[in-house]
Amino acid sequence: MAPDVPDLVDRARQGQPRAVARLISLVEGASPQLRDVMAALAPHSGHAYVVGLTGPPGVGKSTSTSALVTAYRKRGKRVGVLAVDPSSPFSGGALLGDRIRMGEHASDPGVYIRSMATRGHLGGLSWAAPQAVRVLDAAGCDVVLVETVGVGQSEVDIASQADTSVVLLAPGAGDGIQAAKAGILEIGDVFVVNKADRDGADATVRELNHMLGLGEAREPGDWRPSIVKTVAARAEGVDEVVEALEKHHAWMAEHGVLDRRRSGRAAREVEAIAVTALRERIGDLREDRRLGALGERIAAGTLDPYTAADQLVAELTGQG
Structure with a gap:
């Protein structure tokens, strides 16, 4: 039986999790009703602030995402999370472990968490991610956090799918050099050195500052990426990350960058x-x-x- 799309959209806009889940399932499954879904969502989207988080495996992306959810909820924001997990290109099976790692938010009606499989799609994102973001946007989320798979150098897709891209690194693992090789320095708007209680955190910050200084010349008024140290497992430095995100959001709005990024994303x-x-x-x-x-x-x-x-x-x- 075909779903009642207008009814689903109405219930999703009321914040009903089952309706949101059903709409995202229609997106993931490339349902014949997908065109109707997108047409119904279009008038209600374009309001959410989309933040992408990427970085090497083991850097603490899920822990950082969970900490950001807590910080935004304290500010009264409704938060959606798309946690994109690696999957087999053959069976389509995925780990989908982020719901477990973010279990503390499961009972919060102001948070919606959805794990999505890449289904073999390169670039660190699911092919359905843009439409899923639109569902969460239209459902009333103020902030949508998109956490990419930890696959290393193919994660740069996030730059084309988010308003602000956050690159997470950890000290002592040569992540700074790897970031330069992967081109991640070019996509990062905010850099987070997580696990900053480990030796080498300050050295990683210095290395990042040096590499950013070697990048292409910036004009006066251009955005210079922020670098923030955190210990996400203890929520240390997370408020500073939110402040950096808010500054970048304000800068984009002031300089017309936000509209250009969103238009480019839609194109x-x-x-x-x-x-x-x-x-x-x-x-x-x-x-x-x-x-x-x-x-x-x-x-x-x-x-x-x-x-x-x-x-x-x-x-x-x-x-x-």
């Missing part, structure tokens, strides 16, 4: 949806052998791949 989402539709049409071509016929001509040397691709695009766009 990339449209592109991804369009590419998915084109891939489905290519699949249709495979079934009736037109794509296979092009491959055979390339293999026989009677056609080059670029001309074949032009013919395929013309076929897909109705210009052939």
Whole structure:
């Protein structure tokens, strides 16, 4: 039986967790009602502050996310959490352990936590994350925290999905050098050196400051990423992280960066949806052998791949 989308959206906007969960399930499952869901949510979205958290495995992302939830709840904010866990590209199975790690918030009606599997999607995020963020936004969350999988150098996708990107590092593990290699320095708006009670925390902060100083030149008034030391397990430094986030949010709003980031994010989402539709049409071509016929001509040397691709695009766009 097809879900009653308007009713689901109404109940989600009232803060009913089951309705929110059902809408996100429709998103994850690429339901035939997904277009109706997005159309119904559109007038009610665009208000939540989306914060992405990324960093190497074992740096304490889930603990930090949980601590941020507590800090925002003390400020009276409704908080949504999308915790994206690694999954097998073959079975789709995922660890989905963040609900356990954030169990202290389970009974709080002002917090909604959802674990999502990457389903083999590279870049540290689930393909459905943008639509799931929109669900939480329309459901009245003031802040949406998106915690990425701990997969290392492929986590830079978060920069295109969040208003503010938080990069977490830990002392004593060479994370600063790895961050430079991964290009994470370029995506971080706020850097958090977690587990700062360990030896080497100050050295990591100095190294980060040095690397940021070597980055591209900034004009007067440009944002310089903040660096905050925390011990998230004891909630130390978490208020300072929230202050850094609020400063970045205010700076973006003042300089028009927030609107540009959100418009760019929406444009990339449209592109991804369009590419998915084109891939489905290519699949249709495979079934009736037109794509296979092009491959055979390339293999026989009677056609080059670029001309074949032009013919395929013309076929897909109705210009052939």
